Amino acid sequence: MYNPLEIINLSKNYNTKEAVKNVSFKLNRNEIIGILGPNGCGKTTTIGMILGLLKPTKGKVLIKGLEIENHRVELLNELNFISPYIELPKKLTVKQNLEVYGRLYDVKKLKTKIEYLCEKLRLNEFINKITGELSSGQKNRVSLAKSIINDPSVLLLDEPTASLDPETGDFVRSFLEEYQREKETSILLASHNMSEVERLCSSVLMMNRGSIIDQGTTSELISKHGRKNMEEVFLKLTREVI
Amino acid sequence: MYGLFLRHFYLIKSSLPRVLDLIYWPTIQIILWGFISKFFSIYSDYYNNTLGIILTCAILYDILFRSSISFNMLFLEEIWSRNFTNLFIAPLKLKEIITSLVFTALIRTLIGLVPAIILTSPLFGVSILKLGLPLLLLFLSLYIFGITLGLFVSAGLMRFGPSFENIAWSSLFLLAPLGCIYYPIEILPNFFQLIAKGLPLVYIFDETRSILLNGMVSYENLKYAYLLNLFYLIFGLILFYFSFLRARIKGTLINMGE
Numbered sequence: 001m002y003n004p005l006e007i008i009n010l011s012k013n014y015n016t017k018e019a020v021k022n023v024s025f026k027l028n029r030n031e032i033i034g035i036l037g038p039n040g041c042g043k044t045t046t047i048g049m050i051l052g053l054l055k056p057t058k059g060k061v062l063i064k065g066l067e068i069e070n071h072r073v074e075l076l077n078e079l080n081f082i083s084p085y086i087e088l089p090k091k092l093t094v095k096q097n098l099e100v101y102g103r104l105y106d107v108k109k110l111k112t113k114i115e116y117l118c119e120k121l122r123l124n125e126f127i128n129k130i131t132g133e134l135s136s137g138q139k140n141r142v143s144l145a146k147s148i149i150n151d152p153s154v155l156l157l158d159e160p161t162a163s164l165d166p167e168t169g170d171f172v173r174s175f176l177e178e179y180q181r182e183k184e185t186s187i188l189l190a191s192h193n194m195s196e197v198e199r200l201c202s203s204v205l206m207m208n209r210g211s212i213i214d215q216g217t218t219s220e221l222i223s224k225h226g227r228k229n230m231e232e233v234f235l236k237l238t239r240e241v242i
Numbered sequence: 243m244y245g246l247f248l249r250h251f252y253l254i255k256s257s258l259p260r261v262l263d264l265i266y267w268p269t270i271q272i273i274l275w276g277f278i279s280k281f282f283s284i285y286s287d288y289y290n291n292t293l294g295i296i297l298t299c300a301i302l303y304d305i306l307f308r309s310s311i312s313f314n315m316l317f318l319e320e321i322w323s324r325n326f327t328n329l330f331i332a333p334l335k336l337k338e339i340i341t342s343l344v345f346t347a348l349i350r351t352l353i354g355l356v357p358a359i360i361l362t363s364p365l366f367g368v369s370i371l372k373l374g375l376p377l378l379l380l381f382l383s384l385y386i387f388g389i390t391l392g393l394f395v396s397a398g399l400m401r402f403g404p405s406f407e408n409i410a411w412s413s414l415f416l417l418a419p420l421g422c423i424y425y426p427i428e429i430l431p432n433f434f435q436l437i438a439k440g441l442p443l444v445y446i447f448d449e450t451r452s453i454l455l456n457g458m459v460s461y462e463n464l465k466y467a468y469l470l471n472l473f474y475l476i477f478g479l480i481l482f483y484f485s486f487l488r489a490r491i492k493g494t495l496i497n498m499g500e
Contacts, residue, residue, distance in 0.1 A: 014493065048496040051331045055490040076333040087324040104332040146328070 002065030004029055004078075004153045004186040005050065010059035012045050012210075019045045021210040022059070027154065030184040032176075034197040034218075036230075037207035038238045043190040046207075047156050050188070051081055063154065077105065082147040083158035087139065090132030094123055094142050097131055098149065105150035117145040121175065137168035144172065148179060157189045161196060173199060194230040204230070206237050213237055273419045281425035294368040295454050296424060299447055301359060301370050303423045305351065305384040306391075306443070307414050312350035313392025314399075316343050321404050330495050336486060340479070343396075344389055351385070373450065376459050380446055383464065386471045387442050391417075393478035397485035403494050423447050442467040442474070 005027040012020040020042040027033050035043050048054035050061050052072040061068040063075040088097045098117065102110040118124045121141045126134060131142060140160070147155060160176070161169040173196060180187055191197050197204060198218045206214040206221070214221060214237055218230050227233045320326045329339070362368045370377060395413055398406040420434060421443030427435055438444045449463040489495045 044496065045493070048493065053327065053330060053490065053495045054493055055487070073333050073335050076331060079331065081327075081331055083327075085324070086327045088328065089319070089323045089325050091323070101328075101332070104334065106333075 006062040008060045011057045013057045018210050023212055025205055027186045027188055029186055032187040032189055032201045034201035034204040035190045036204055041207045042210040078153040080147045080150055080152040081156040082143050082160055084162045088131050092131055093128050094131055095127045101146045101149050107149055121145050137164055140164055155185050155187045159191055198230050208238055277419055277429055278424050281429045297362055297366055297368045298370050299423050299450055305381055306388045308351040308354045309347050309385045309388030310391040310414055312347035313343055313389055314395045316346055317396045317399055373453055379464055383446050383467045383471055390474045390478040393482050397481045400489045401485040442470040
């Protein structure tokens, strides 16, 4: 049985700069792993290579045992991604956007799927509104709907609750917990919100300067480094390396 | 007030493309209208006051312009709406992306052109339908070249990111003087004639004028136009695929919306 996601000695160089160095990890079915580190530590680059947007300089990304470099289009059906830096077409309505992406991912019974997403993510109140006119919280929920429209085996979340108010942030986190339980999805979560990481992730990878500098469950890391919470662990580890 | 001036001056000062952009447009306009004026001063009786030829050529040039810009716009809209990455993480093959852009560009071109074509008849008594069946071959040839230019520009956008946007707008205007839309190739200086002969536009517009002036179709011109189109289209496709690979190496795809 293959892991939904396996990364083997992954490296990415931009000219002489090593953005990611020999990163290896596995993501099991029905597991959420957090990927933490300061800005520019290589999180987004790693996610980019998993999504096939970046060509690794060295190493492999395996999705269900198949290498993304050799089966990119086929494996993209198994993945999806949400990031605050990426948006859906602003001039389309929410419903039109979901229809477009449903078709791009060849979703069967699309109408039922959209109804399910609208109900779960409370999209009904603005389903026919222009996406560009929504609040950032509403846009985030629409992007989240797009990111699970194909029921991905591996869901990549890059700061999914950044810039959200506490209520919406909590709603999104609760939804992710429920969705992951229901669908047994494997999730890789890049976040700077340490309480979010402690709440959602079964284990954590700490990255700095392109490498994994530590890993384990949140309680293991807190205990190992003699700190009170993940925020303190984060600060200790990133400052030690710098 | 001075602060606002500085805000724009710093932008111009720090960006060579912006300076070149400021120089580019007047230069192209002067060159194009210079050749047109030269042509009319030497051959004032060539068109025998037939407004139809100039207007027909202008409409045909717009087919090229619209198809290319439509193709580029589809790509640019994804960048402007920060949706570019979403498109490239969807399970789509490059050939599927290209095919959908080609058909969407056709629809956009027709939406833009059909009303203009209809209006020229009551307003100026000119109809491009006078070209007869060869119009289809001319249209197709211009459309293929427009799409090919779209492929070149999209390849540049993918490889270099939004900074390549200005090229998307300016590429067609560069071709206008060299394409010999309103005048025969002989009006160009020898060096420019050499470049112009490598473009399908020269043969397409020469053929258009020939049909309207002499009522005769020379398939030789169309043959050259299609052969050149085929060459550029293949080159455009190779460049598009190559740029995608380079963008994956350089990381442009992941930073496109930022």
